[in-house]
Amino acid sequence: METKYNIVKQAIMSKILDGTFRPHQKIYSESELMKQFEVSRHTVRVAIGELVTQGWLYREQGAGTFCVDRSIDEVSTNVSNQKNIAIITTSISDYIFPSIIRGAESYLSQYGYHVSLFSTNNNHDSEQRALKKILTQRFDGVIIEPTKSALFNPNINYYLNLERQNIPYIMINAFYDELDPLSITMDDEKGGYVQTEHLIELGHTNIIGFFKTDDIQGNKRMKGFLKAHREHGITFDPNNIVTYCSEEKATKPVEILRDKLTIDGDVPTAIVCYNDELAIRLLDVIREKNLQVPEDISIVGFDDSFMANVTEVKLTTIQHPKSKMGESAAKMILDIIKVVTSSHKKARDTGASSVIDPELIIRDSTKQYL
Amino acid sequence: METKYNIVKQAIMSKILDGTFRPHQKIYSESELMKQFEVSRHTVRVAIGELVTQGWLYREQGAGTFCVDRSIDEVSTNVSNQKNIAIITTSISDYIFPSIIRGAESYLSQYGYHVSLFSTNNNHDSEQRALKKILTQRFDGVIIEPTKSALFNPNINYYLNLERQNIPYIMINAFYDELDPLSITMDDEKGGYVQTEHLIELGHTNIIGFFKTDDIQGNKRMKGFLKAHREHGITFDPNNIVTYCSEEKATKPVEILRDKLTIDGDVPTAIVCYNDELAIRLLDVIREKNLQVPEDISIVGFDDSFMANVTEVKLTTIQHPKSKMGESAAKMILDIIKVVTSSHKKARDTGASSVIDPELIIRDSTKQYL
DNA sequence: TCCGATTTGTTCGTATGTATG
DNA sequence: GCATACATACGAACAAATCGG
Numbered sequence: 217m218e219t220k221y222n223i224v225k226q227a228i229m230s231k232i233l234d235g236t237f238r239p240h241q242k243i244y245s246e247s248e249l250m251k252q253f254e255v256s257r258h259t260v261r262v263a264i265g266e267l268v269t270q271g272w273l274y275r276e277q278g279a280g281t282f283c284v285d286r287s288i289d290e291v292s293t294n295v296s297n298q299k300n301i302a303i304i305t306t307s308i309s310d311y312i313f314p315s316i317i318r319g320a321e322s323y324l325s326q327y328g329y330h331v332s333l334f335s336t337n338n339n340h341d342s343e344q345r346a347l348k349k350i351l352t353q354r355f356d357g358v359i360i361e362p363t364k365s366a367l368f369n370p371n372i373n374y375y376l377n378l379e380r381q382n383i384p385y386i387m388i389n390a391f392y393d394e395l396d397p398l399s400i401t402m403d404d405e406k407g408g409y410v411q412t413e414h415l416i417e418l419g420h421t422n423i424i425g426f427f428k429t430d431d432i433q434g435n436k437r438m439k440g441f442l443k444a445h446r447e448h449g450i451t452f453d454p455n456n457i458v459t460y461c462s463e464e465k466a467t468k469p470v471e472i473l474r475d476k477l478t479i480d481g482d483v484p485t486a487i488v489c490y491n492d493e494l495a496i497r498l499l500d501v502i503r504e505k506n507l508q509v510p511e512d513i514s515i516v517g518f519d520d521s522f523m524a525n526v527t528e529v530k531l532t533t534i535q536h537p538k539s540k541m542g543e544s545a546a547k548m549i550l551d552i553i554k555v556v557t558s559s560h561k562k563a564r565d566t567g568a569s570s571v572i573d574p575e576l577i578i579r580d581s582t583k584q585y586l
Numbered sequence: 587m588e589t590k591y592n593i594v595k596q597a598i599m600s601k602i603l604d605g606t607f608r609p610h611q612k613i614y615s616e617s618e619l620m621k622q623f624e625v626s627r628h629t630v631r632v633a634i635g636e637l638v639t640q641g642w643l644y645r646e647q648g649a650g651t652f653c654v655d656r657s658i659d660e661v662s663t664n665v666s667n668q669k670n671i672a673i674i675t676t677s678i679s680d681y682i683f684p685s686i687i688r689g690a691e692s693y694l695s696q697y698g699y700h701v702s703l704f705s706t707n708n709n710h711d712s713e714q715r716a717l718k719k720i721l722t723q724r725f726d727g728v729i730i731e732p733t734k735s736a737l738f739n740p741n742i743n744y745y746l747n748l749e750r751q752n753i754p755y756i757m758i759n760a761f762y763d764e765l766d767p768l769s770i771t772m773d774d775e776k777g778g779y780v781q782t783e784h785l786i787e788l789g790h791t792n793i794i795g796f797f798k799t800d801d802i803q804g805n806k807r808m809k810g811f812l813k814a815h816r817e818h819g820i821t822f823d824p825n826n827i828v829t830y831c832s833e834e835k836a837t838k839p840v841e842i843l844r845d846k847l848t849i850d851g852d853v854p855t856a857i858v859c860y861n862d863e864l865a866i867r868l869l870d871v872i873r874e875k876n877l878q879v880p881e882d883i884s885i886v887g888f889d890d891s892f893m894a895n896v897t898e899v900k901l902t903t904i905q906h907p908k909s910k911m912g913e914s915a916a917k918m919i920l921d922i923i924k925v926v927t928s929s930h931k932k933a934r935d936t937g938a939s940s941v942i943d944p945e946l947i948i949r950d951s952t953k954q955y956l
Numbered sequence: 957t958c959c960g961a962t963t964t965g966t967t968c969g970t971a972t973g974t975a976t977g
Numbered sequence: 978g979c980a981t982a983c984a985t986a987c988g989a990a991c992a993a994a995t996c997g998g
Contacts (some may be wrong), residue, residue, distance in 0.1 A: 219966065245982060256968050261983090269639045278976030300723075309688035314679035321678060321705065325712075330719050332702040335691065342695070343989045349700050355669055524891075591987065615963060626987045631964090647964045670978030 220255050224263035227253070232283055237367075239285035241274065246336050248282075287426045299329045301391060302350050304343065305361040306334040311493055312538050313520045316388070319542025320359060327550060329356070336354055336363040338462040340370055347374035351381065357549040358385035364462065365432040367391035369490045379470060384552040388545050390432040398552070400545055407534045407574035408440025409487045411516045414532070414576055416448045419585035420486040420514060423452070424476065426498070428490045429459040437518065438571045441488055456484065465494065473498055477505045492517035492524045495531055495581075512584035520577055530579035537572055544570065590625050594633035597623070602642055602653055603721045604743040607751065609655030612879065613643065616651075641904065643932070657752045670701045671919060672720050674713065675731040678705040681863055682891045682908050686758070689912025690729060697920060699726070706733040708800075708832040710740055717744035721751065723841070727919040728755035734832070735760035735802040754922040760802040760917050769939045770915050773804045777904045777944035778810025781858045781886045784946055786818045788882060789955035790856040793822070794846065796839045796868070798860045799829040807888065811858055835864065843868055847875045855883060855955050862887035862894045865901055865951075880953035890947055900949035907942055 219294045228249075230536065231237045232296075244252065248304040264281055267273045275281045286574055301324055307313045321331050332355070335347035343363045345476035351374065358378065362369070369392050374394075387399040396541035408425075413530055415423050425441045438457065445452050460468040479484060489495040495517035507513055517524055524531035537544075547571075598619075601607045614622065618629045634651055637643045645651045669692055677683045691701050702725070704716035713733045720728055721744065728748065732739070739745075739762050746765075748755055757769040778795075785793050795811045798804035808827065815822050830838040847853055859865040865887035869879065877883055879899045887894055887903035894901035907914075921937055 220724060221966075247982080258969085259967060262966080265635075276976080278981075279973065280976090280982060314684045317703075318679035321703065325705075326714070328721075330702060330704065332700060333691070334700065335695075345698075346693075346700075354672075397987060496692035527626075591985075628988085629986060632985085645964065646995080650963060650994080650995090801971080862965080 220253070221259045221266075223263040223268055224249060224253050224260060224349070225265060225563055226253065228263065229272070237283040237284055242280040243281050243283060272433055273469040299331060299435070299547070300355045301329050301357050301359065302332045302334060302346075302355045302532060304334045304336060304346050305336045305360045306336050306363055308333050312519050312536055315538035316542040319539030320546040321577055321580055323543045323546035324550070329550070335556060338363050340364065342373045344374060347371055347378070350383070351377055351537070357553050358383060359545045359549055360385055360387050361389045361507070362387055362392050362431070364430040365392055366430050366435050369394070382556060384549060384556055386548050386552070388541060395471040397549065400541055400548065400565040400572070401569070402433070402536065402572050402574055402576075404436035405440040407518060408437030408488070409444045410440070410445035410574055410576050411534060412441045412517065413448070414516060414578070414582065415486040415488065415514060416444060416450060418486075418514065418582060419478060421450055422456070422482070422484045423486045423488060424456045424458065424472075424473075426458045426460070426490055428462065428465065428494075430461040434459070434490050435516075437490060445476060470493060470497055473501045474505070477507065486582070487513060487515040487517065489517050491519050492521040495533070496523050499527060499529065502584065511580050514585070516582060524579070525565070529581050532579045532582040535575040535577055541572070590623070591629045591636075592634040594619060594623050594630060595636055597796065597951050598633065598637060599642070604716050605747045605749060605783070606743075607653040608654055609657065609750070611653050612650040613653060616680060636771060657750060665860070668724070670702060670723075670725045672701050672702045672704060672716075672725045672728045673706045673918070674706060674716050674728065676706050676708045676733055677701050680691035681893075682889050682906055685908035686912040689909030691912070693913045693916035694920070699920070708733055710734065714741045714744060714934055717741055717748070720753070721747055725924050728753060729915045730755055730757050731759045732757055732762050732801070734760055734800040735798050739764070752926065754926055755913060756917060756922070758911060768918065768937065770911055771939070772906065772917065772942050773809040773945055774944075775800075775813070778807030778858070779814045780810070780944055780946050781807070781888065781904060782811045782814035783818070784886060784948070784952065785856040785858065785884055786814060786820060788856075788884065791820055792826070792852070792854045793856045794826045794843070794854040794856040796828045796830070796860055796864055798832065798835065798864075800831040800947060802885065804860050806831070806917055807860060820825070836867070839864060840867055843871045844875070847871065847877065856952070857883060857885040858859050859887050860883065862888050862891045862901060862903055864892050865903070866897060867898060869899070879951050884952040884955070886952060894949070900952050902949045902952040903947050905945040905947055924932055949951040
């Protein structure tokens with residue numbers, strides 16, 4: 217054990233243990249150690265190298281060799297720095313999510329990263345379970361679609377813990393306001409505005425809007441819906457805004473529309489939907505009432521999911537970049553990881569969030585009001 | 587990443603993962619590696635050094651460098667006994683795969699397992715990459731849909747290595763014959779038989795069949811197609827069987843059908859398709875030739891994917907359990923894991939493979955031949 | 957038991973590349 | 978732009994352990 221590199225190693229070790237080298241403090245440079253111990257550079261590097269793999273030191277090219285902060289950082293960092301990215305979405309196999317995931321997966325796998333999927337089913341408990349997994353295992357980064365982004369989030373601590381452990385994350389589709397994270401989102405307010413304006417320009421004035429309000433998207437789209445009315449000088453019945461939450465999506469909107477279409481007198485001539493999924497559901501109600509789309513009622517969806525093209529009536533809807541968004545999210549998270557790992561910077565200071573401009577796709581479900 | 591020592595490192599890693607270097611087996615000496623890669627001894631030592639600290643190799647002075655036995659490894663089993671299941675499929679976001687994955691994911695997450703997805707895009711290289719990842723990280727079990735199951739599989743070594751490392755796996759939809767693994771598959775021969783018999787019973791005698799033959803499913807369905815003809819005493823033109831491989835799926839079948847429909851005289855009156863995806867493609871050709879389905883031509887799909895219900899003509903097709911299959915696969919793998927971990931048995935001796943009986947779903951794309 | 961060939965372990969010297977401040 | 982510090986790579990030498998004959 218009296219090899220030269222071992223002597224150097226033990227000497228450095230002592231200084232770490234007795235507190236001469238504090239966490240994140242720079243230790244002697246390689247050339248200094250060469251002089252001190254009268255050994256070659258190679259010997260110094262072997263000594264330092266072992267301390268690095270044992271998790272006592274870290275090196276930064278051009279800057280120096282530093283002491284690791286063992287207080288926060290247990291074994292975890294070392295064990296499996298194996299290029300893992302986690303993706304948390306509300307669903308993994310329905311609606312637009314397969315496309316988003318495909319976009320991300322194909323980009324990430326190009327760079328040797330591998331993807332773990334978690335779905336929350338729009339449920340905070342599942343979200344918590346996913347976050348726990350991610351914190352205990354080792355992930356290099358996380359792409360998150362927030363669950364019920366409009367409500368208070370009981371898992372906020374877990375997100376803060378991600379930051380504390382220096383695991384970068386970004387949010388897609390929406391984000392928790394309290395966290396103010398890097399994100400890729402739609403301009404949902406403008407989306408709702410565009411949906412509504414399209415109908416107004418077609419001459420509709422009695423428009424009913426259905427919005428899911430437990431996520432940010434729904435709230436913003438509703439805001440856009442109101443704004444379009446206001447800016448075009450159209451007054452409207454407050455009853456013409458229907459809000460619902462995830463759990464009610466299969467029941468409440470359907471029942472309310474059924475009622476609205478039953479009362480004669482004040483039947484709406486157009487419908488703005490939170491998304492395509494709801495639009496499809498409401499189409500069933502319209503059919504059940506023997507009304508025709510778009511002849512009797514116009515309807516606008518959101519997201520341009522495959523559903524929009526499945527039905528007899530192809531839906532007018534708002535474009536969602538889906539696989540492109542997945543790819544952008546993947547790119548963004550890899551960029552952050554690069555910066556964070558190479559320079560011990562904090563994730564927040566890298567790059568900027570992006571907001572996607574919504575575009576209307578006009579198909580057959582909307583028509584001039586006569 | 588293209589440093590010389592990294593190239594050497596990856597090369598050695600490959601040989602460990604594909605089973606060239608078995609546990610406790612001596613790997614090439616440093617001087618051999620110097621010759622092989624034309625690098626200095628220093629470079630070789632750096633490469634080996636990293637693999638040693640990562641726990642893949644150990645060195646013995648005077649004797650050589652040896653491969654670590656990961657199957658009984660206390661540390662690794664311990665560190666991430668984290669309930670991870672990997673799913674490898676040919677695609678993760680198209681066709682019937684989202685449904686299969688959803689079925690598996692929802693079952694596995696109930697039991698606290700978490701799912702990592704890999705897609706091979708029907709490509710052996712990607713399959714290899716996925717298997718390497720799975721062998722490198724620590725997974726409790728793997729659900730695999732084989733890539734090009736009818737062809738010789740160049741990754742057979744990686745599967746054998748899974749067994750050596752005691753990581754249980756099962757295969758779905760098809761399996762590599764050489765491995766004879768536990769599996770959940772369709773009775774594809776019967777499926778092809780049922781497709782064809784349905785048409786024969788409707789009076790069709792000039793039936794053309796399109797089969798993807800780089801996977802087992804296609805070959806078996808073709809076998810069923812032939813058997814139905816034989817058993818019903820119908821002779822047929824060998825030209826009425828069209829085979830294609832994954833890469834040709836968007837071109838060859840389309841071109842051939844176009845030719846067939848152009849020559850008058852011998853136009854087929856019915857089509858048996860490898861799957862719904864192909865059926866949809868062929869519907870386009872039929873439409874292009876101004877023919878009607880089912881009036882002029884009957885067509886049968888396979889898998890009952892969402893596509894079967896999307897088109898103007900709803901497809902007659904064969905049922906595929908999809909999410910049910912995912913769930914069964916998940917259940918099967920968890921059962922195996924339970925047995926393997928509790929009793930140190932080998933995976934092979936647990937439970938039995940299951941074969942699903944195909945059922946015909948009759949919709950609007952087939953009609954009595956007059 | 958010793959010898960010699962082989963193999964890994966330690967140490968030196970040198971050179972060039974690349975990131976940091 | 979420049980000095981500093983780490984990263985990669987080559988060459989050479991001797992030491993120490995192993996293994997077959």
